[in-house]
Amino acid sequence: MADVPKHGGHMSRYPVTPDGRYFIVGGRLWRMSDPRLTAAARKALVSELMAARRAVNTARRKADRSAEDAAHANVDRAKRALGERGPAWWNDGAPDLNRRMAHTTPYARWYAGLADA
Known part of the structure; x- marks a missing residue:
């Protein structure tokens, strides 16, 4: 498309x-994402999200369940801050x-x- x-x-x-x-x-x-976020805030949150997703992959490769759980929590936190999860914006x-x-x-x-x- x-x-x-x-x-x-x-x-x-x-x-x-x-x-x-x-x-x-x-x-x-x-x-x-919530359109009310400033460009700078959105950029920072997307950066956090991508780092958390990389951490998930790293933890999976190492078979580190504790690190993977923490990384998933960071993904969720970033997505909520972006407005992509949690209460509707x-x-x-x-x-x-x-x-x-x-x-x-x-x-x-x-x-x-x-x-x-």
Whole structure:
């Protein structure tokens, strides 16, 4: 799929819902980062997230379950700070549809239209 714009002015190879709340991979909705984060804060949190993910891989290679658990906790902490997990960052009462299949959500019609584009 060609690059498509996503909120925050970045480009993504994954489609982003019209409201900017989710991007779609394999037909599944994944929550976007909170757009209220400053560019600097987002960059720092993404750096923390990537370091935590590398730590998960390192711990797995070493078969160090304790280190892996700690690294997973750091991944979760960074994703929550980014707004990708935990309470939804929007406050209009719309449900959080994170990890749901797009075709089973209110985005179904929009998602089906992507195939026609």
